[in-house]
Amino acid sequence: MTHARWRVAVDTGGTFTDVVAVEEATGKRVVRKLASTPDDPSAAFAAALDALPLHSGDVSMVVHGTTVATNAILEADYARLGLIVTEGYREMLEVGRQTVPGDFGDITWWIKPPRVVPLELVREVGGRLDHEGAELRALDEQAVRRAAREFRALGIGAVAVSMIHSYRNPSHEERARELVLAEHPDCFVSISADVIREYREYERTLTTCLNTGLMPGLSAYVGRLEARLADEGVQLLIMKSSGGVAAARELVERPVGAVLSGPAAGVVGACAAASSAGHDDVLTLDMGGTSTDIALVSGGMPQLLSEGRIDVYDLKVPMIDMTAVGAGGGSIAWLTGGNALRVGPRSAGSVPGPVAYGRGGEELTVTDANLVLGRIGSTLAGGVVELDRNLALGALRDRVAEPLGLSVEEAAAGVLELAVANITGGIRVVSVKRGRDPRDYALVASGGAGPLHACLIAGALGLETVVVPPSPGASSAAGLLHADVRVDDIVTDVQQEDTLDTERLSQALAKASARVSETLEQQGFGLGEARLEGFLDVRYVGQAYELRVPIDAALDAITEEVLSRALDRFHRTHEERYGYSYRGREPVEIVNAVVTGLELLAVPEPGPALGRASTWSMRETTQRDVYFAGSGWVETAVYERPPATAGHLSGPAIIEEYDATTVVDPGWTVHANDLGQLVLARGATTDGT
């Protein structure tokens, strides 16, 4: 077909739905921003496609980042479901891990969040496996049927099944699923061995329950998206938390894999932007209104974790190693009773919003502090939001400056410093905490508030370079276009180093590989080149947590040498991360064989930037007074962001665009590269100081 082919990415966020279309042959781009439709996000999805100047048949592929799964969890808006467990474990969700979050004494006032499945909807069934997967007692099939009939009679349309040691032997769970479907054919069923094949029954069960609860909603949602695309005849891919995409159908079975769909796209996008600018080692910072997502990327690839926390739930699903900090433009600054200044984690959101919005917000926010200091202008989002500096000034004076005996400038700068401290704390979590020095990384700043604070954050950590991609507010949508199809599988088989059977390890890897290949095949992309990568989860004998290390050879050729290289990497990583290793002194054990299948999607070459060529022409600037800690008030030039190549500028400078403001601090320079990115550098100024 000679027809022009476009790849389309749609990212649905809380406030905006962004769509980016790229012409595969030329790299030509079209970007649109629409209001999201939280009641039915598929409406904004459809509207976003309609807003593109494309015709039916122009589109080759649609990639989607969604917050549907996240929001369903955050708002507990998932299906009522039943749970079938091993006899003796009825109260598993009630007991959990017996953990009180927080500090000593908090047990007196902490209230446990509601359970995903209320106890009256949990059923126990006889049947038991041991830790090697051998059957101790046969499955009580009548009890499974009885439970399924009860759920059907109660109108429950989703059932989770989780049994002890199913990660070693899923046969009881698989049989239970058959029986449930026989009694209750229209039911959504999810078994724990399909969701996570790892030990620790509570986490596996909880994740399976959330997965099951999300299935009916995700199924309906994907159905609506596919209906919209039916005419186009194109494949719909959805971003997973792991930063890879998968056929929408896979997400119907495993919706819990998409809980960080949107943020993951943001990291992938930031990675891609940085790579194209020649930076493979970056810290990505996506700072919005309520929170900031932070990830550390080495060698151009985001790190993957096997678990993470969403709201109050610890979920065992692969997700990009990122951390969210409750610091955004809307974060509230407050004083404790003892006059200690705190910023966040509460946020004023968009309603009522910062004090300066004049929509009834009374609590001082980070945005208000920025406004008072002249760092942002009197309007946001191209004039959609008007800001009232006097309101912000009053709140700052009453709530922080006077109680602390500071000037308003000092107080506002203090609010920013603490917000920045929260963020640098988050950056530490993903960098120094893992033995990485943040100064070795460039900062990629996106989100509406990222470029505004980037110099402050970089300054606090000693970073030298900041990259601000074009349309920083739409970086997640851009990221969707850079993802590969990805399938992960894990086989738990604990083996100690001294008695290790390479043959058995090869079999575990083969098993995982076969399942990965099968899934890729079922999804039937044939869109790109498929590649399998293997990893081992390794620990010292006696430890409870593993480190994941890559296997640097073909998975069907595991030799002693390949293995010893992987274990060598384990010792090195342990030393780097925790300050010591037991190389040559203590045996390790391999806990999991992990296989990742990637089908690499060819990324369109970045095309020539659109629009007019421009320079940092003084004709386009205005001036305003901006307060910089250390320099005080400085008359500062304000530029409109040029869309293309231009020369260098020295800070202080303010660069404004539709969805973000970039502040270039004194002592920094900035230039726009030929990809339309702003690159900020510390030190070398144009006048040579």
Next chain:
Amino acid sequence: MAPESDPHPAAARIDESAYAPPAFEPFRTQEWPRAGGELERIARARERLDPITVDVVEGALESAIAEAEAGVERTARSTLIREQHDFRASVNTVDCQSVTHVSFAATADAVRAHYPLEEIHEGDVFLFNDVYDSHGTLSQLPDFSVAVPVFEAGRLLAFAQIFGHLSDVGGRVSGSLPLTSVSIFEEGLQVPPVRLYEQGELNTAVWKVVLRNTRFPDEVRADIDAFVGATRLIERRIHELVERLDADRVEAAMAELIERCARTLRDVVLPKLSDGEFLGEDFADNDNVELDHPVRLQVMVRKDPDKIILDWSGTSPQTAGPINWVTNGRYVAKWLGAFLKVFDPGMVVNEGVTDVLRCYIPPGTVLSPSYPAAISNRMPTMLRAVSAYRAALVRAFGGQSVADFNCGQLYGFHGVVDGEAFLFREVFGAGSGARPFADGTDAVGMVPNSKNLPAEFIEQRFPVVVERVGLSPDSAGPGTFRGGFGYVKDLRVLVAGSFMSMAERTGFGPWGIHGGRAGQPGGLWINPGSAKERHVRFRREVTPVSAGDLVRIVTPGGGGFGDPLERDVEAVRLDVLRRLVSPESAAEDYGVVLREVAGAAPDVAVDAAATEATRAALRGSRPPLALIDRGAYAQECRAAGRIDFDEPLLGP
């Protein structure tokens, strides 16, 4: 304008001099001298400190200890450390004052007590578990502490410290927690502060002694290595902070953080509490040696406008058995101070609390035993000290407080499989106490971040099958808000061995308040419901079990809050539907009459008329409601003349 009257006449202030030695232990056991002109420089830096810098230092130190604790958790071997979070990190000043939030963190006092300043060098790593020399911060021998002095250009400016619960440090029994010891010499190795590293060089002699004195040398070495790695990480963070701010400002900020805690308590928290005297009392089941003798913890909480005094007179003398807690007023104040945070969320409780919460203990009690009293099972005393203190708060708040709980008990099973010794131990939570606004929490641990052990982990490591993990029905103390339910855990043991029961509240139940009733005590049962059933009520060092035996561990339910007859009827119905409360208890304790509803799935409905009648009848026939209900065992002990306690009624 002059005030109409002084709200706090001088006469209302408590005369603290009444608490001088020798009638009481000194409140601060040691103050350290400081050399040179540094103090003046720090004082000058403090005058110029802005509040933001203080916050930045606070954030950096708190995140350093969080980072260190995360590292220990991921690399340690002992299940008590890595799963159950029985360890803590802290940052101390040169004078060994806690700068970071305390919980139950140790301090470097023992190091300063043994070494003059000039003998402490950069690169030294001190190791110790010496209970009687650690100023009340380490209180059992398996708790080993690692302390690293932090230097900047040759000047000591802080200590980084981590302590944690090792698997075994020798002594008479596996796990080093004998229950019937009568001297610390039975309990394991005692290590005064020694240098594991001397100016960066490993001191192998120390390793050899420590590792020769444990049954599990691999685990112990790995855990201490994890402490050292993480403590040095804190040291690095402090160095980074000094690089940015300079040493004087960092030390000035640390002093300011301590002062800020005291100021906050005085200005914000104290005004929320009424002045007066409030008695708190409680009882540990016994000292493990004389089983019929409950051990009394008593505190008089005396409050005036600028301090709270905790006077522990009336507490039982030190015991022969090992429930003595070697502590001191300063540590107890820091520990109980954590419960004051609720009055000012966001504040950090550190050493500054000791300026406001003054804690006085007479010599020779279970809180101030003399060397070499046995101490290996001090947990019941720690928990009951908290209960006694909280019982006083119940009075201070006229019952609008939180009911009692015992959310930490240790059970263990040890033996030999294929010639290799194994030791399976788990700290169990229990039901927490009801609050004036909510039920207590079910099966929850008191130690922050403590996690129970997954069955799938236990069965991989130890010769047991976990047959049941759930909630103990009818264990929660009834009330308008009931307590949380305790655990029930059934273990099928696959080999013969010994069970250890280190549980408290197996006699006394956790008390209920404001008309709410006590929760049920816990206990250990072997082969329950069979002809071979054995019930182990109190702590017991050795309970032999045979292969195939079923061992049931039950932990106590939390106390209830408020009149059970006022409990929401639907809440009672749900508890019965969920099989957590029996229909009998619903009728007898709550006056709620239910009937089964036929249908596709089990269901129950409220018989409204019968409920109303039952509640009316119960109201007419019962004794007056108590402010604190201590349950059946307490009444039994009092009737037998073994204990006495004050029993105020709930006011009308």
